[in-house]
Amino acid sequence: xxxxxxxxxxxxxxxxxxxxxxxxxxxxxxxxxxxxxxxxxxxxxxxxxxxxxxxxxxxxxxxxxxxxxxxxxxxxxxxxxxxxxxxxxxxxxxxxxxxxxxxxxxxxxxxxxxxxxxxxxxxxxxxxxxxxxxxxxxxxxxxxxxxxxxxxxxxxxxxxxxxxxxxxxxxxxxxxxxxxxxxxxxxxxxxxxxxxxxxxxxxxxxxxxxx
Amino acid sequence: xxxxxxxxxxxxxxxxxxxxxxxxxxxxxxxxxxxxxxxxxxxxxxxxxxxxxxxxxxxxxxxxxxxxxxxxxxxxxxxxxxxxxxxxxxxxxxxxxxxxxxxxxxxxxxxxxxxxxxxxxxxxxxxxxxxxxxxxxxxxxxxxxxxxxxxxxxxxxxxxxxxxxxxxxxxxxxxxxxxxxxxxxxxxxxxxxxxxxxxxxxxxxxxxxxxxxxxxxxxxxxxxxxxxxxxxxxxxxxxxxxxxxxxxxxxxxxxxxxxxxxxxxxxxxxxxxxxxxxxxxxxxxxxxxxxxxxxxxxxxxxxxxxxxxxxxxxxxxxxxxxxxxxxxx
Numbered sequence: 143x144x145x146x147x148x149x150x151x152x153x154x155x156x157x158x159x160x161x162x163x164x165x166x167x168x169x170x171x172x173x174x175x176x177x178x179x180x181x182x183x184x185x186x187x188x189x190x191x192x193x194x195x196x197x198x199x200x201x202x203x204x205x206x207x208x209x210x211x212x213x214x215x216x217x218x219x220x221x222x223x224x225x226x227x228x229x230x231x232x233x234x235x236x237x238x239x240x241x242x243x244x245x246x247x248x249x250x251x252x253x254x255x256x257x258x259x260x261x262x263x264x265x266x267x268x269x270x271x272x273x274x275x276x277x278x279x280x281x282x283x284x285x286x287x288x289x290x291x292x293x294x295x296x297x298x299x300x301x302x303x304x305x306x307x308x309x310x311x312x313x314x315x316x317x318x319x320x321x322x323x324x325x326x327x328x329x330x331x332x333x334x335x336x337x338x339x340x341x342x343x344x345x346x347x348x349x350x351x352x353x
Numbered sequence: 354x355x356x357x358x359x360x361x362x363x364x365x366x367x368x369x370x371x372x373x374x375x376x377x378x379x380x381x382x383x384x385x386x387x388x389x390x391x392x393x394x395x396x397x398x399x400x401x402x403x404x405x406x407x408x409x410x411x412x413x414x415x416x417x418x419x420x421x422x423x424x425x426x427x428x429x430x431x432x433x434x435x436x437x438x439x440x441x442x443x444x445x446x447x448x449x450x451x452x453x454x455x456x457x458x459x460x461x462x463x464x465x466x467x468x469x470x471x472x473x474x475x476x477x478x479x480x481x482x483x484x485x486x487x488x489x490x491x492x493x494x495x496x497x498x499x500x501x502x503x504x505x506x507x508x509x510x511x512x513x514x515x516x517x518x519x520x521x522x523x524x525x526x527x528x529x530x531x532x533x534x535x536x537x538x539x540x541x542x543x544x545x546x547x548x549x550x551x552x553x554x555x556x557x558x559x560x561x562x563x564x565x566x567x568x569x570x571x572x573x574x575x576x577x578x579x580x581x582x583x584x585x586x587x588x589x590x591x592x593x594x595x596x597x598x599x600x601x602x603x604x605x606x607x608x609x610x611x612x613x614x615x616x617x618x619x620x621x622x623x624x625x626x627x628x629x630x631x632x633x634x635x636x637x638x639x640x641x642x643x644x645x646x647x648x649x650x651x652x653x654x655x656x657x658x659x660x661x662x663x664x665x666x667x668x669x670x671x672x673x674x675x676x677x678x679x680x681x682x
Contacts, residue, residue, distance in 0.1 A: 178549075215435060215436055215437070215465075215468065216386070216435045216436070216437040217435075218435075219428050219429060219432040219433050219434065219435050219461065219465070220432050220433050220461040221433070221460040221461040221464055221493070223435060223461075223464075223465065224436075224461075224464035224465055224467070225464065227468070228468075262464055262467070262468075263460075263464070264495070317490070318495060319460075322490045322491070322492070322494075322495065
């Protein structure tokens, strides 16, 4: 299995639909402990990317990923633009140099993307941000791929890791991101950015599970 | 919400266009990506570029011109501008001595300017302003927030760049001023982001928010409204605790309006602050009162103190000719 631009495009469309169908949930999480504009940003950016699939289709996967990153960078603004852009641009670099021709290489590219977010946001696991979903999902992806698991098994494991990571944000005090500054007041709420990432991971995995 | 606007989507561009037309002798507006530059490009100096979310006018575009900024990048209201804006602005104004970004410490601004810096084909550096001593970490910030003290940095670093100093010298002056400057704000009402259409936070007639941020982010605490002498005493105390000035220290005292507080009240605040500082044997030798870093239509004010030295005084006093600050020229 290798990473194909057609999958990136289908994934973009699936993510856009998934964000749309989780509007109420993401919005209410962000209203509780965020600044209230996270859903609008996610909707706007996922629509922009879904609308550029025709431009992306003829490109090799690394160029498609890089183009998504550049587009997010000039479209979103705020902190989410550079964070998501860093994910796609870091991933693109690894795909370009090392290829993405098997699950382990794709996992390495995904891990580079997550690393890009960590560096840009100067954040780590356990700070009540999207990284609390992305880091465990990435680690699970790498471990399952290295163990030679099937695509189905990998996807199920990654989804489960994302679910668990999301649930873990409930009892964290936020030290980075939208809920930082609320201190103890954020305890008991899931993080909206973590929820969006869990939704996106599910959307992409479900696409692979269907095929 | 009752505001002057035609169509919410065009509000920013219509306002920027009005600004550029009103100050056509000083600035030029470039669209898609959006940035403003001096009317006449400066030569042989470090290019000073700032930017941030709109809604803080006259920050930053109001400080474009001789002795201050070369360009400014306005984002949407309370939203960071994006790297394509900064890259285009840098391309337009760089003059072979490097590019210096002046960035208020907000996560979005920091990351967007950082990505632009990584893509810049010129020598560059960044001054991160963090003068707000009210809180550490808040809705949009890791560390202290950058607020009205940014104006002092833009003035002085702009002056130094105009005098021909190199990139590192300009950066060093900015960092020095930032470390010698403290601000704290207080809100009597919320601001209303036009696209949201309702106040950012609820606050009633008998309350104030001590330490509010320039986007209406929470400050230190919600307190009971009281007479101004008592409010200003708490603000001055917070600043003095932070800066710990020596006896007879010379300072610049800036009383800044947050958008909907009249000058009459700002001068009343200045009066109280000046008396309190005098009691602490601090000498106010430079002052500025007015709307310099606003939070759209918030009723409220901030107090900023900068500990002066000869270098800062020289660059504060030097000529500047911009839409919002003009003296000695």
